[in-house]
Amino acid sequence: MASQGARATTGSICSSETEKATHTFQISGYSQHCGLGVAKYICSTRFTIGGHEWRIRYYPDGANEECKDYVAVHLEPMSQLTKVRLVYDFKLRNQATSQLSYTSISSSSAEFTADGPPTCGTDEFIEKNELEKSRYLWDDCLEIECDVTVIKESRLREIAIRPYTFHVQVPPSDLSDHLSVLFSSGQEADFTFTVQEETFRAHRLALEMRSPVFKELFRQQPRDQRTACTSSIKIEDMEPAVFKALLHFIYTDKLQDQDGHKNEEMAKNLFAAADKYAMARLKLLCGNILSKGLTVQSVTDTLALADKHRCKELKDACIQFTISSKRRMADVLSSEGYRKLKAACPAVALEMLEKSEMFKAAIINQVPEGGRPAQVNGEGSACADHDEGEHVDLLRLL
Structure with a gap:
């Protein structure tokens, strides 16, 4: 009888590499783009993910006649492709809360080939009437965020196989x-x-x-x-x-x-x-x-609380929440909460203003070379870039 030698044990593993990235496309002047026409679109700048260039298409009047009442968003490859697999989703940012809180599709997959469809996306992203009544459209501005994960070619490699050993399962603490x-x-x-x-x-x-x-x-x-x-x-x-x-x-x-x-x-x-x-x-x-629950109505009270209890992290979050949007900044500065903050914590109110690009622009506009305040609409308003009815004289808020 032949002797029985040691049995060889080999193994291999197949794994996929991925590359993830996010691109934010801001549509400034939403109303000006309406009426562009069905199947007409505007594009983001190009961005690179997984070794390929991409851009976002935004259709303000719909991608086709059947969906002309909807805003459409597509992802378009700009590189020459043979075969690329990816997972993507589009989201809208609620600019009142700065949270990404709307998506009509979630983690959809697509595959691009040389002779396949030129784009992927959704023709019914959000109904135009719904969008125009929502907080996603703020100060005539819309922010679309696209998360893309490119799935690269699978890789096969050998691995060492360890003999199976019994072990005791240890519960969490x-x-x-x-x-x-x-x-x-x-x-x-x-x-x-x-x-x-x-x-x-x-x-x-x-x-x-x-x-x-x-x-x-x-x-x-x-x-x-x-x-x-x-x-x-x-x-x-x-x-x-x-x-x-x-x-x-x-x-x-x-x-x-x-x-x-x-x-x-x-x-x-x-x-x-x-x-x-x-x-x-x-x-x-x-x-x-x-910080996660900040709103225009609550931010000044929270900022005063952060200052009282010496929490720089929360204080910075409140200030950044306020100054990150011109419309939000104007709403906060016009609120009763801000008037109370200015009276109780004037140094904090001033710090928030000083960190705002609107305030820096106001200083420049109010004090030109001649040293006299500039007149905007005959009132010396510091916020000449705001729509009519939304003027806030920042210097008077000091």
């Missing part, structure tokens, strides 16, 4: 779950907080470990009370629900789930509490929530 139970049960708690009419039991060591302010607060207690299980502190300036959320974060390093408006209100209150108790991570987490 559940430490925060156990600490949450410890907090909610109050087991072995050695300290009590009173907030209005509610009491909360906690563990001195956990609070000292997470907050230097709590550590100092405990240190200042009389020595005979430091080891007493009945030690208590009254919290005067906080709602019970906010203090409970603060303790929950101290134990678990997680925020409690909230919905909608409650989430934003809790974030504001926790933001202030995090500053008071020197909890930097909690402060930034709350700042992140507030």
Whole structure:
């Protein structure tokens, strides 16, 4: 009988390389492009993805007669192609919130060949009537964002095959779950907080470990009370629900789930509490929530809050949200919130203006070579580039 030698084990793997990129196409003067005609389009500049050049086609009056009531967007290759596969989607930016919140297609795939269709995209991107009533059209401006992933040729390579070995599956850490139970049960708690009419039991060591302010607060207690299980502190300036959320974060390093408006209100209150108790991570987490919910109506209040609690990151986010759009800037400066901000935090209001390109242009227009303010429409308006009825004299807002 022939001897049985070692059995050879070989392997290979097939993988696809991809290249991703995003191109933003801004349509300035939307109304001027309407009436261009069915199947007529304007194009973005060329951009390169996956070794090929592309551009976006924008059809303001529809790509064909059947879809003339819709705006159409297509992606067009500008390089000579043999065969290219890709995944793409088009989105509109809500310029009131600066969020990408509209898409009529999501992650559609396409394949270009030498004798195939010249473009890919959607002929019914958004109905024109819907677009013209929406916040996607702002200051007669439209922003289209196209995400493209080019799928390159598959590659085949050899790999080493390791003998299969049995292993023990390790679950994810559940430490925060156990600490949450410890907090909610109050087991072995050695300290009590009173907030209005509610009491909360906690563990001195956990609070000292997470907050230097709590550590100092405990240190200042009389020595005979430091080891007493009945030690208590009254919290005067906080709602019970906010203090409970603060303790929950101290134990678990997680925020409690909230919905909608409650989430934003809790974030504001926790933001202030995090500053008071020197909890930097909690402060930034709350700042992140507030920055994502910015609107023309809320940005000045949030900016004042960020300045009060010395959060540069949230302050910068508020300023950039405001000055990134001329229309949004004009709306904010005309709001009651801005008047309150200017009265309460004049330095912050001035900082926001100084970072605005509109303000820089206003300085130039108001003080020409002769040193006298320029007159626009006989009123010396600093915003000569705004539509009639939207003039905001920035220098008078100082």
